[in-house]
Amino acid sequence: MAGIFSFRGIYYNPELFSQLPYLVTPPYDIISPEEQEKYYNDHEYNFIRLELGKTFPDDTPENNRYTRAKSYLNNWLSEGILVREETPALYLLEEIFSWEGQSYVRKSIFASVQVEPYEKGVILPHENTLPKAKEDRLNLLRETRVNTSPIMALYDDSQNQAFNILKEKASLMFELTDEGGRVNKFYKVVDPEALLKVQNYFKDQKLFIADGHHRYDTALTYAREMEKKGVNAYRVLMQLIPFADPGLLVLPTHRIVLKAQSSPVEILEKILAYFTIVEVPLKEILNRFATLKERYVFGMCLKDKAYLLYLKENDPARVLPELPEVIARLPVTVLHELILKPAGIGEKETLSGEYLKYTRNAQDCLTEVVEGKAPYSFLVPAPTAEDVANVALSGNKMPQKSTYFYPKPLSGLVIHPVHD
Known part of the structure; x- marks a missing residue:
């Protein structure tokens, strides 16, 4: 199944490791123009110039963000700002972070992965x-011939055997x-026996793209x-989790309605057949919602008030028979099909970008x-994460802004040369 390989990574010279907080960046797709400017000013060798x-x-076609990225890459290598590993390696990342007052540790493997057409099912x-986003990354890859940031992919390993080996x-x-x-x-592994064991482990695995389509x-x-x-050139950098x-x-993506097509009273009347509606004091809604276990x-x-909307049917596929079951059973599908559509916000309105705003911060919904x-x-x-796997295995696609x-892993930890 999945082919994973060690590779000779490119990374900042160890003499610069003490300055890494001023050199690395988030991945390109979550960097605002203001943040881009900040990273440019952080350090003359900040990774933003590549990412x-x-x-x-x-x-011009001869001088643009992509050709300049190539020049920075080549110059930094020749000047010793970046160095290339002599021995093929796999890399490990342990991320220790907090979210909503709770601490987490995420463990992952950075590997060179065999690129396969989707139809192979690997x-x-x-x-x-979206075509425009693909064009940007393709232009960068054509010029630099490296992956500057990893694709996040998931695999089945309940005991984390591969990482532990x-x-x-x-x-x-x-x-x-x-x-x-x-x-x-960030760790490096060059032991041939360990690399071979893990390479063989992944031969029985499918990889599910989580982020980086x-x-x-x-x-x-x-x-x-x-x-x-x-x-x-059938290789790409992945972070395997x-x-x-x-x-x-996996964080939720909440919906803020910008243009009302129906009044709140009208919406509640329209959805009453499907939902049990419970009024909640506005000041309590965030805490109440955060502690709910129902899907x-x-x-x-x-x-001036808030409501909790409980779907009466345990299996949404029964009330949304026109949709594939794995799609109908997603909470975001239930929201769009049984609440937003009756409220006058259908697919056309959603795609227009004028009716909905998205946020991962529940407080924004209130504010x-x-x-x-x-x-x-x-x-x-x-x-x-199981939703992602079920949808992927079925050959369907999740709605936009679902996951x-x-x-997001930092960019600038290691660079993956595609022509290795």
């Missing part, structure tokens, strides 16, 4: 991609605390381009409504 370089009005997606032979490269307070411990599609497109030139890892967090209950926040910036909002239960795996 998400600036664009300028006078950019590497499975769970969401659709490697950890026994691992040497700590560096430890850094990033701007969010997360501690990142655009980068994977880009890797596949690039590999096919190179194949026509007689070059094998077991489904059962206690530090694997199909939603919070509705108004300016924006109370401050009059939105008429109402909905709190949504988080999906599970957010937290935290």
